[in-house]
Every structure is written in C-alpha cells, then in structure tokens.
Amino acid sequence: MKEVVVSGMGVHTSIGFGTETFWSGLLQGACGIGTVGVFDVSGHIHKRACEIKRMQPSAYFQDRVSGMGRTTGIVTPAVEEALQDAGLAPDGLSAYRVGLCIGTTMGEIEPLEKTLSGDPVDTPGGPHTIAAHLSRLLRLSGPQWTFTNACSAGNFAIARCMEELRLGRADIMIASGVDSLSWVAFTGFASLRAMSPDVCRPFDRKRQGLILGEGAGVLVLETREHAEKRRAQVKATLLGYGLCCDAHHITQPDPSAKGAVRAMRQALAMSGLTPGDISHVSAHGTGTIANDQMETKAIAEVFAGSSRTVTVNSIKGHIGHTLGAASAIEAVMAVKAIETGLFPPTLHTEDIDPLCTHDSVRLNRSVRSEPVEAVLSNSYAFGGINSSIVLAGPKGGKAAS
Structure with missing residues (x-):
C-alpha cells in the first residue's frame, strides 16, 4: 500500500498567520478571543469569538481574491504557505496532477446572509464555491471535493486526499478545512445555549460552553515515492x-x-x-x-x-x-x-x-x-x-x- 506523507503546511487563525506564528502562540498560551466585529452582535447576549482581526492577504492573487468572500480570503494565503512549504510555486502547479479537498461547515456564507438581510448579492456563495475559487486560481487538474460534515469536515477532507493518492488519481493533494465567522452560525449556537460568556475551558469543572472561531488549516499530501522523487522534505506520515x-x-x-x-x-x-x-x-x-x-x-x-x-x-x-x-x-x-x-x-x-x-x-x-x-x-x-x-x-x- 502506498504511503502518504505530509510535505507542506499552512495555517491562518485568530492567533496569527503562518505555521510558526501559530505554533509559537499555542506554546505561549496566546488566545484570539475578542469582541466580534465582522458582523453586528448588538442583539446577542454573547458577543465574543476568536476572530481574525488582521487578515493576511494573498501573496499571489490578492486582486482576484479580494472579491471572492471572507472564507476564500482566509484559506488562500494558508494554501499558498503550504505549497511554498512543500517546495511548490502556487502559480506553477501544471507539472503535476494536483487535487483539492475542502472541508467546511458554512462555506462562503456571506451571500446567504445578505439575502436574509435584504441586501443585494453580487458574488456566488455556498460550500462548493471555495474549491471552485481555489481551483481557478491555482489551475488545478486533479480531483476536487467539498465536504460539509460540519465540525468533522477537515478530517474527512484529509481522508479523501489519502484515498485519491493511494488510488493513483493525483500526484499531489491539498487538504484543507476552513470556516469564517458568520452571523448564521453565531446565532445558531447561541440559540442552542452552547456558548461560553467568557472563554472556552475544555474539560474544566467550570466550563460553560464553546467559543466560536475562524481560520484555515492546510496540508500538502503526496505519496512518499512522489515526494522523494521531487526531493521534498517529508514532515510526517499520514498512517x-x-x-x-x-x-x-x-x-x-x-x-x-x-x-x-x-x-x-x-x-x-x-x-x-x-x-x-x-x-x-x-x-x-x-x-x-x-x-x-x-x-x-x-x-x-x-x-x-x-x-x-x-x-x-x-x-x-x-x-x-x-x-x-x-x-x-x-x-x-x-x-x-x-x-x-x-x-x-x-x-x-x-x-x-x-x-x-x-x-x-x-x-x-x-x-x-x-x-x-x-x-x-x-x-x-x-x-x-x-x-x-x-x-x-x-x-x-x-x-x-
């Protein structure tokens, strides 16, 4: 059975952009929580979430990404980082069959929220839109999937990438999970009374619920044979x-x-x-x-x-x-x-x-x-x-x- 390895990583969260910044923040106890600013929370009891306050711009496609929605804006620089980490140029993937799996709960939700509020909609929305945007930007030729298995979607995307590689349908697969903060999700979790008024305390006796956040994680996956052939650095093995x-x-x-x-x-x-x-x-x-x-x-x-x-x-x-x-x-x-x-x-x-x-x-x-x-x-x-x-x-x- 073909071994699948991780050759690149990218991440974009409320505690910073980039794998090393993210990792340093985790070790140092950084917390991205603050008052929500991306939509109006004046009518909500809870007003806090882990929002990305300073969005990292795309290094390659900024002019095009700026009109594609917040979720695509979050994931694109993380994909670029992961590709560069894997020794691949985001604008030069045509030499390989590169596929993409996106895991998301809300997708590009802004058009729906504009419709609900009666505002004009001028961009496409929905879960599938993110993969469609990235595929056009990166000119991908491999298999493309979108998973909407809610909070498990990222793992489902990683698993599907593993299968595509083992079946020989792609040379390289980009696995990503991404979601942006949305009024719909925030209101939904509030209605379930599942949200904490201050911070998230996993496994603590005094925990009061979750805190919503936004971000993207990206893995570049390929078979060990392919990674070694192009002399890529193998970071880990997906077993x-x-x-x-x-x-x-x-x-x-x-x-x-x-x-x-x-x-x-x-x-x-x-x-x-x-x-x-x-x-x-x-x-x-x-x-x-x-x-x-x-x-x-x-x-x-x-x-x-x-x-x-x-x-x-x-x-x-x-x-x-x-x-x-x-x-x-x-x-x-x-x-x-x-x-x-x-x-x-x-x-x-x-x-x-x-x-x-x-x-x-x-x-x-x-x-x-x-x-x-x-x-x-x-x-x-x-x-x-x-x-x-x-x-x-x-x-x-x-x-x-």
Whole structure:
C-alpha cells in the first residue's frame, strides 16, 4: 500500500498567520478571543469569538481574491504557505496532477446572509464555491471535493486526499478545512445555549460552553515515492483514518461514546498501530459538558490497558471552535508536535472535571516535552459524525515496516 506523507503546511487563525506564528502562540498560551466585529452582535447576549482581526492577504492573487468572500480570503494565503512549504510555486502547479479537498461547515456564507438581510448579492456563495475559487486560481487538474460534515469536515477532507493518492488519481493533494465567522452560525449556537460568556475551558469543572472561531488549516499530501522523487522534505506520515456516524442525535453526542470509540479503533487498525504506540491525542475538546465527558469516556475505553498514559490536549481555548477548519488546524498542530516533541497546553483549564479524568489519560495543562511517536487526532460533529486520523514521524510507523 502506498504511503502518504505530509510535505507542506499552512495555517491562518485568530492567533496569527503562518505555521510558526501559530505554533509559537499555542506554546505561549496566546488566545484570539475578542469582541466580534465582522458582523453586528448588538442583539446577542454573547458577543465574543476568536476572530481574525488582521487578515493576511494573498501573496499571489490578492486582486482576484479580494472579491471572492471572507472564507476564500482566509484559506488562500494558508494554501499558498503550504505549497511554498512543500517546495511548490502556487502559480506553477501544471507539472503535476494536483487535487483539492475542502472541508467546511458554512462555506462562503456571506451571500446567504445578505439575502436574509435584504441586501443585494453580487458574488456566488455556498460550500462548493471555495474549491471552485481555489481551483481557478491555482489551475488545478486533479480531483476536487467539498465536504460539509460540519465540525468533522477537515478530517474527512484529509481522508479523501489519502484515498485519491493511494488510488493513483493525483500526484499531489491539498487538504484543507476552513470556516469564517458568520452571523448564521453565531446565532445558531447561541440559540442552542452552547456558548461560553467568557472563554472556552475544555474539560474544566467550570466550563460553560464553546467559543466560536475562524481560520484555515492546510496540508500538502503526496505519496512518499512522489515526494522523494521531487526531493521534498517529508514532515510526517499520514498512517490512517476512521470515519463513522452513530446518528445518535441531531446535536448531542452519544453519551455511550460508541461511535467515537469506533472511529479511533478504525484509525488505529488502518495505521497498523496499537493504543500503546500513540504518544498523544489531539482532542475535539469543545468545552461543552456533553462533548467533553463523551470524548473522555471514548479515549479511556480505547486506551484502557495501554502500556503508557496518553497525553491529551485541546487547542480550542486558544483559537475557539473553528467548525470545519478545526481538525485541519489540529492536524497542523499534530505535525508540529511530532517535529518538536512539544505538546501545547489546554488553555484556561484549571480544575479538571472528575468525569473527564481516567488513569490512562493525562490532560495537558502546560507545555510538555516528550518524544512523539504518533498522534491520534479526533473531531466530532452534529448528527453523530465521528472522525479520527493518525499521524506519525517522517519515517512512518509500524505500517511502513
């Protein structure tokens, strides 16, 4: 089976643009929360989110991107960074069959919001629009997918890219998750009473809900053979994924955690790894009671009896819940953890909920230094959608031996 590797990364979040700025912010405890300015929140009780206050412009296509919508404006510079990191020129991809998978919850939502408010609409909208914009800008010739699996969409995009490469349908795949802050999502989560009035405290006894954010995470993926042929630097190996839907409830996760357990075990099985081979779990960790308790139960069940205590963290205290972008951004974090042997803290978590503790699980509340063999990254979504991916070092894991 062809090995799939990560050769480039890009990220754009409320704590800064660029992988190194993002990574430094995570380690230093940066938090992107502030009063929402991108739309009117005067009629809302909660007024805070992790908004990108200083948008990074596109380095190659600024004149064209400026009229394509906020979401495309967020993801484009992250894609450019990832391509450059992989040794590829964003305006010179014609030598390869390059494909694209976009994961998003809201897509280009501004045209819909203008329609709802009675304002004239002069640009196309919808989830598919982002991939269409990027495809035209980059002149892509490979497969193109858009996934709208809500907050699991980034992991679904990564998994699809892996399959396209293994099937030989592309030379290089760009996997991305992206969402911008929107009035529709903000109002929807407020109506569910799922939002915190101040900050997000994943797994904390005093947590009050999630904080919404916006951003984009991008991975450039290719087979090891192709990366070595063009002498690209391999950053990590994508060993496997697990995807399933338990359809427990339209919004609440299944408290039994059966679907989450299944996704993690599928990812491990595909990777050829055991729970004892995993150094770290990047948790979905939204800061809601239902999600945090369910995910703890799932991780504890999967890692029960493991030869090691697994370290767990959530970065939603730093950048908020970025919806379809979340798991793609967390994949970038996972690769940096593999590269550096450092685990970011779970920001704002001080008093861990007793129902979010287990002998086999250690929640990371400060920067931790430890050699990293493999990282399992979880992402869950409304409707009972569960997803997990496994990333390992540049040389791969047991599956590569």
